[in-house]
Amino acid sequence: MSQEGDENYLTTAEVARRLNVKPETIYAYVSRGQLTSIRARGRRGSLFTAADVEQLASRTVEHPGVVERIETELSLQQDDELYYRGHRVRDLAATQTFESVAELLWTGELAPTQTFPAPADLVHLARATITVAPETARLSDHLRIAVAVLGAADPLRFDLAPGSVLETARRLLGVLVEALPGETAKGGFAARLWPKLSAAPPRPEVLNAALVLLADHGLAVSTVAARVAASARANLYSVVSAGLGALDGHYHGGAPTLAYQFLDQALQNPVEALSDQLRSGKPVPGFGHRIYRQRDPRAEVLFGLLADEPVMTRVNEITARVSNFPNSDLALAVMMHAYGFHPDAGEALFAIARIVGWTAHALEEYAEPGLRFRALGNYTGPAVT
Structure with missing residues (x-):
């Protein structure tokens, strides 16, 4: 002093x-x-x-304010490109499996990995709980239900050692993909997920690329929610549940569905669809981005893989009429229409992919001081009497 x-x-x-x-x-x-x-x-x-x-x-019990900046080694958006731990994501999507990219985000090592395990008893438990959901439940609802129940069934869920967290993440992803309604398939993660989303002949390489491209995207709102939960030392199931809760909003996880619905109308009459959207005064779903300025690299990769699909002819006509650039939501919507995905498959695909990112951010947050997220509120209520 x-x-x-x-x-x-x-x-x-x-x-x-x-x-x-x-x-x-x-x-x-x-x-x-x-x-x-x-x-x-x-x-x-x-x-x-x-x-x-x-x-x-003295103004707060623990410390006086919110964390202004979060240091992360995971993903970077720079010059309209996306990187995972220094690797350009468009290159990863073309050369690596989803499982390998998950290990890169989790451990920093880009190496071949085995298929995520799916113990039969846990798959049975998750399926049993999903079946009690009403018929109106979406695939993303099934995910939320299954994650909560699988967490309750894990007596060691509060073991937050990095090795234990990674074991939980691999098992959770493996069980979720097997438990979702639909046919069961063998192979890598994308091959196993495909029949849960579509009855069309499988194109696992396209789905694998989409999963890689969506695995993480910096401090999106769902990722911040996941890190706040991890800061309180919530277990991984609760961290994922926090992320799923934030993802459920139409500004975030619901965006692919909005783009799918817009594209559904635009494929029939593009001029009418654009006219109706512009008349509403709302942005055209699937176009523009808060971070990217001239292009969304994730959309570019998926459009390249979908270039030969008939739907792309009409999509190109639509994008030529919109002043903004297409984003990953529209690319997902195109993939869904091209291969007959379920109308709510985009949200589920987004959520499953992002579990990898939330896990990586949780691992970072577990290494930080606990309870470091505390905002200073400005009281505007009645005067104290």
């Missing part, structure tokens, strides 16, 4: 230790007016009064 006159002062490093945050967070507090920094003659760096620091520390 330093002294300036009769008042006690703390350096940025001392404040960070007192509040259990990173120095970058201290700068954010200053920019928001929560702390005031001063400069002392003959001293380098900012100083803060101890009284102000203690007042800020």
Whole structure:
């Protein structure tokens, strides 16, 4: 602790230790007016009064604010390209299996792996619970039900050691794909998933590419939800459940279904479909992106694999009339129409792929201090009497 006159002062490093945050967070507090920094003659760096620091520390039980930035080694969006741990995702989609890319995100090692296991007793349990769902339940609803029940059935679910978490993730994915309604197939993950989504002749290489492309995408809202759960040391099943809950919104996981519905109308009459959408004042589903500026690399990869499908002729006509670029939601919708996927298959495919990313983010979060996500709320209710 330093002294300036009769008042006690703390350096940025001392404040960070007192509040259990990173120095970058201290700068954010200053920019928001929560702390005031001063400069002392003959001293380098900012100083803060101890009284102000203690007042800020007393506002919450654990620590004074939200994590401003989350450090992650997993995925990067840069120059309209997507990378997993430094590997360009379009290259991974063309050369690697979904299982291998999962191991890359989880462990940093890109190596061939065996098929995710599916113990018969757990598959039977998951199927039994799915059958009680109403007929109106979507495939994504089946996933949520199965994840919750499989978690309840795992007595060692709170073992958060990395090896145990990875074992759980592999088993969870293997059981989910086997438990979904539909025919059972052999082979890699994509080959096993195909008959659950479509009765058409299988194209597992296309489905594998889609799974790889969707496995992670930075700090999307569902991934933040998963990391918050992991920060509270929730087990992996609960982390996945948190991600599935956030994914259920129409702004996120529901986007492929909206694109599918729009494309369904546009395939019959593209001008009328676009006219109706523009008249509604809402964005055209399947176009544009918050991060990418000129292209969505995931869409480009899938469109390349689907180039010979008849549906692409009409899709090209539609995209030529829209001022924005097509995104992965539209690419998924095209794949669904090309191969007769169930209308709700896009959401389920998105969710299954993203379980890999949520697991990777959970592993990162388990290595961080617990309960580090706590926002400062500005009370706007009635005055205290």
